[in-house]
Amino acid sequence: MKKSVCITLTLMTGLAAACADDRPDEASGDFGGDVATRQCVDRENRVVPDEECTRPRSGGMYPFFFYYGGRALAAGGATYMTGGTRTDVGAPPPRAAGAASGARSAAGRGAVSRGGLGARGMGRGVAGG
């Protein structure tokens, strides 16, 4: 019944450290450093609920943006993003800093669409059970 070996963790250790440091990339989904955090922000880079960026809007016009990477700053009761890259909703995300470049053509990258999965998970919290 008992384990025969000691539990050794590597990625989980990184996650725990990130959470302890309250680092803004806590929820990035990757602790190897090759995936950027994505936040929904308004025109002033103020963090808003993610639903603002994912909710269908008439005409497809979004007054909100996705913000990748950077740091979160708290000010005046709000959280602002800085030091990262902002894109229009629906635009492809920027290539993460330090990632390999030149492996694919820009045309190839432009042919990628995202957001085709995950809509049902929005606003529900956990997808596991």
Added chain:
Amino acid sequence: VRRHAITPRPDWRAKVEALGLVFHTTPAADGAGAAPVPYWNESAYYELTVDDVDRIERATDELHARCLDAVQHVIDRKLYARLGIPPHAVRAIERSWEAEAPSLYGRFDLAYDGTAPPVMLEYNADTPTSLYEAAVVQWAWLEERFPGRDQFNSLHDRLIATWATLRPAFNGFNASGGGPVVHFAHVEDTEDLVTVTYLRDTASQAGLTTVGLHVGDIGFDHQRRELVDLEDRAIRNLFKLYPWEWAAAEEFGPMLLDPDAPLHVIEPAWKMVLSNKGILAVLWELFEDHPNLVPATLDGPTEEMATWGYVRKPLLSREGANVTIVDGLGRGRVETGGDYGAEGYVYQAQAPIPACDAGDGTVRRPVIGSWIIGQEAGGMGIRETAGHVTDNRSQFVPHVIDTWYDPQQYDVLAPDRSADGA
């Protein structure tokens, strides 16, 4: 199965956070005026005998085998419509089953009172969670509080071993070196992030290269006709902590379900049959009076259920949402909220979940989450609730096996009933 009160470690929050269990406390329910409650609750523990564990282990292996029989039955008779499985998912289900696409894990929720055989409440076959707390956090608790004692828990070792057995089946496997790349996708939620990061950890220890990303960041390259990650790298092996029924209904669902695509998905598509609560009725039809099953039907409560009480569950609900408990002869009724049910319901006779004395005039109802890792039972966790439905406000309580335990050796057993672990 006995529940004991125990004084929590004074610094338990810091200790479980150091392990990465940052969701140890459940926030107050909206508008209910309720205080936050610990999700990780070490103000109590459950004690099981070796015989208890043997019975749970055997029941889990037995239920796993019967569930595989049930999948074959559903496929042979094409019972997909009865389970609300969309037609466009059928080909992927059948092809993955024919190909014996392997499964990593699943969690049976069992009712067990220490006397009657454990019975299956449901099977979380596709996206089970509470894995990390069962595999690692409760083990660390055991080693500190009851060193030398045992636990039904070889989850960590079995996960690594199972990943190792799956490795040659993954796309990109190269026996001469360089593990296949497996993408791990999850929603933007801390609990799911922890589960997926832990699974990545075990996969990497088995020689796999892992990449994490959010489900919503998965892309589709229209020129290459394949799913890609944020770096536009092709996704060839995908672990998704995202329900099949959600994915199947979304824009990229057909790409995930394309059996001809060079894409290996964990859990495989045939798990759609088992993650559907309608499987409870199929199992009862196939194995009526099985000691580890309770009566279940898709056609409304039977006369016997109406007399003795039953539970109505949506076929696809999660975390106890939209569950209705009807006591015998309509004497009482408990309902939980949510937005499931349009897909249909399964009706299940009430199972004998024990009510354990919490020592403060209230009771707790434990449900055993018994894990299948690969093809074998591998450990368990217990979630308990003061109510009747194990939902997202239930608490995870660690357990021990009462092997040679001598209570005189431990002064930590003094109950502190004023402490709720919070």
